[in-house]
Amino acid sequence: MFEFFFYGLQQDIKLFLFFPILSAIFRTVFIKLYQPYPSFQGKSKALLACFRYGFWLGMDFNAYVFLASMILVSIPSAFFDFFQVHGLALRLGIGVIYAAILYAAFMGKMIFYRHFHDTFNYLVHMGKHAEKHNLVDVFFHQDHGLLILLGYIPYVPAVLLGCWVLQQIPSVGLPHFNSTIVQYIFNTGIFLLAILGFYWVRFGGTLNHRNKPEWDTIPSIVKEDAFLARACVDDLVALKWVRRKPLAEEMQQSDETLAEHITKIMPSEHTADWQALKSPLLAYQRVAQGPKIKKPQHVFFIVGESVPQWALDPLYAGLHVLDATKRFIANPHTMYFNHFLPAGNISRPSIVSLMTGIYDAQLELNEMEAFWHNTVPTSFAGQMKKLGYQTIYWYGGNASNGNFNHFGRAQGFDRVESATDFCGPQAPRTWVGVYDHVFLQEAAKRIKEIQEPTFHFVYTTSNHGPYKIEPVVLKFDKAIFDESIGSDIRDNEERCKALGTAHYADQAVNHFIDEIREAFPDSLILYTGDHSSLYAELGNSSLVPRDYMFRELYCTPLVIHHPQLSTDWFAKAEIGTHLNIIPTVLELIAPKGFTYYSLYPSLTQTQPKYLVTPKQWMTENEVGEVMSGMAERQGEASKEVREKYKPAVDTGCVLASDYVSLTAWLIRHADSCLEKNEAIF
Incomplete structure (x- = not known):
């Protein structure tokens, strides 16, 4: 029974690995299209730091792909044949849904930057009472909205292919021990390690939430460059920060x-x-x-x-x-x-x-x-x-x-x-x-x-x-x-x-x-x-x-x-x-x-x-x-x-x-x- 979970756990990790790669691709496209420099000469260290720190920042959301796949597929597969038989399709479905969300957020960021020369910021809140017809009109007639939506047609198969290729990487079999107690201890350890690993990855390579990557901890070499500092932050993370921060902190302060x-x-x-x-x-x-x-x-x-x-x-x-x-x-x-x-x-x-x-x-x-x-x-x-x-x-x-x-x-x-x-x-x-x-x-x-x-x-x-x-x-x-x-x-x-x-x-x-x-x-x-x-x-x-x-x-x-x-x-x-x-x-x-x-x-x-x-x-x-x-x-x-x-x-x-x-x-x-x-x- 645990063999199916152990196998599924490895498949969950492989599925998860696709999304830091996808995030890096999006980051590359953003930098390439909007970079304000005559050339990238002398920017190699800053770019490397941008991608490295952006990788860990993005784990705030990307890590949930592993968790969702583990909870929705791997754990049930230990008990039900359906999840064993259809595990690949289910994981690909999870991957496509999350990838579709990432695509929408990325395209939204590209449009937002085009209009406001910034990634998602407090202006997002202003959309609540904006003229919706005008927003739709701008999207389709100025921001190439139809092309963006049609972009899902090649994008979804590409995501499916990428996730499928990673799923084909060979898996390691479950080690077997003569002692039942040792086997249970090992199995329990694997399960706990999976949970611990999720938190370690989501917190940016640490188990201390206080050390979790945030805007204030972006490396100086990146933050000194306003453009790379923006590029460093994944789109869903930026939206989370906007949502977490009301329009004005002053409204929360005491008299x-x-x-x-x-x-x-x-x-x-x-x-x-x-x-x-x-x-x-x-x-x-x-x-x-x-x-x-x-x-x-x-x-x-x-x-x-x-x-x-x-x-x-x-x-x-x-x-x-x-x-x-x-x-x-x-x-x-x-x-x-x-x-x-x-x-x-x-x-x-x-x-x-x-x-x-x-x-x-x-x-x-x-x-x-x-x-x-x-x-x-x-x-x-x-x-x-x-x-x-x-x-x-x-x-x-x-x-x-x-x-x-x-x-x-x-x-x-x-x-x-x-x-x-x-x-x-x-x-x-x-x-x-x-x-x-x-x-x-x-x-x-x-x-x-x-x-x-x-x-x-x-x-x-x-x-x-x-x-x-x-x-x-x-x-x-x-x-x-x-x-x-x-x-x-x-x-x-x-x-x-x-x-x-x-x-x-x-x-x-x-x-x-x-x-x-x-x-x-x-x-x-x-x-x-x-x-x-x-x-x-x-x-x-x-x-x-x-x-x-x-x-x-x-x-x-x-x-x-x-x-x-x-x-x-x-x-x-x-x-x-x-x-x-x-x-x-x-x-x-x-x-x-x-x-x-x-x-x-x-x-x-x-x-x-x-x-x-x-x-x-x-x-x-x-x-x-x-x-x-x-x-x-x-x-x-x-x-x-x-x-x-x-x-x-x-x-x-x-x-x-x-x-x-x-x-x-x-x-x-x-x-x-x-x-x-x-x-x-």
Whole structure:
């Protein structure tokens, strides 16, 4: 009876051996396709360490193949003939199921990296409330979803063949002993050794769980290379880490711990008494110094989908993608900030933060009913209403997606207008929203009919994958590229489609700006992106022969225009974030003595040494990433590699956590901290 188990145990080991090999193949493909190096010269030691440590990291899941096969096949085979006869087929079935899961995770990682230049991270959580139709559309029309699914056709037979070949390796017969007691002791020892071996392998070559491979224990030679550090982690392990780590650790902390964090970022006059205030945000009261421009009839705050700073840097000038914005920047009454961080790395956290004046921090305030009925004193629209403005949110898509129809009204907007409604059912659209030029033309038409003072928050959608807008609409001609742009970009259809869409969106927004400037010459206009985007994937191309800089990954521009504006007013501010925008508008137009609330000062004033968002931080000399704890020198994009390093102090990362703690406190104490918006009842 035990002979069948002993034989099966060896077959289980052979089945298990296939999956570290498969994981190594996936790792090789990932490194080969996405590697950011001109060559692998000098990388042999780091690559070897990456594969070695990745092998042990992957055992966290791969070891379960052995356990599943042992429990489901080998143990029953000691008692039932069926499992003896069909053991091979059952094991192959187990192998194929697990291999199919690995394939799905790997392809998901490849897509994720293509969009976010990272392996699975906190953004996975954001899929819960994402627009599912758009995700499906992106998968099939931008990420070659059909080919990925068809890939199972050759993949499954290849897995079956690989597992079958390993199953044909000869097995060792069960040793027999004359003594029954010795035989039982030996058999028991084999069984216990199998269990012990499972744990030893799963824990990465140790029986001490504390020594189990984790992110923090990745060898320095690997971890110093951000790309190889990502490649080292198997896909299911990365997903496990994402699932294990909630969107924000701060939400799990006690009130006492949150209070300690919040106290550190409080204005000095309120460090001792902020908890006595109805809301901690009331501690950030500021007083306007007096208007710098004549109060405009209309204030336009335009947020473009995926407007990256890198596309405005000289290195990328030959692409001519954002030339319309460059012309706008060239106006002598336009101020341009090119060291500027968005409030979030994807759309919704940025928009929520821009509306509320606090960081959303991927906590999805727009999905919380407390924020559908209540507001905060820092809200953009709410404070503009106090200056006598009607407030309208013009969205290029459907504002009910993400519940912005409820959220926007609660945060002070008198009207929330969806292009999917006011542009009509026949308006051309992507899954995300109506084509920008159609949306903005119709919005401009309606805006021209408004006589009362109005604050307009305008948010476009078209520069978003999948890039399916028709060429006749894009009107993009590769002839605009300078001769310096190589054929790897010029002749790449996908890259050109992405660049063409960005060019189209840029033209549409700036045509809208020209139109409103003509209709309302005294308008105050601000233009920024919701976040950066690596459209066209130019890393490691002839134009950018290196990995991406933090500047390229994260920064977006801010442009401010008014016919009375002087760039000298902003001499004290070389850096900024989205949360600087609200106080900047108020300091430009509010009467002297007007009180308002903002976490950060106006860009007309001196900035703190560190400006932080939940995921990045910036000083005049550095820009850093919270997740990795790394930094790089501030500066425009160039062809040279911008070395990343561990800063001498972790002030930026600590401050980022402090500001997330503030948002966590407001959520936890929503009943007492939020203000009921009577206008929506």
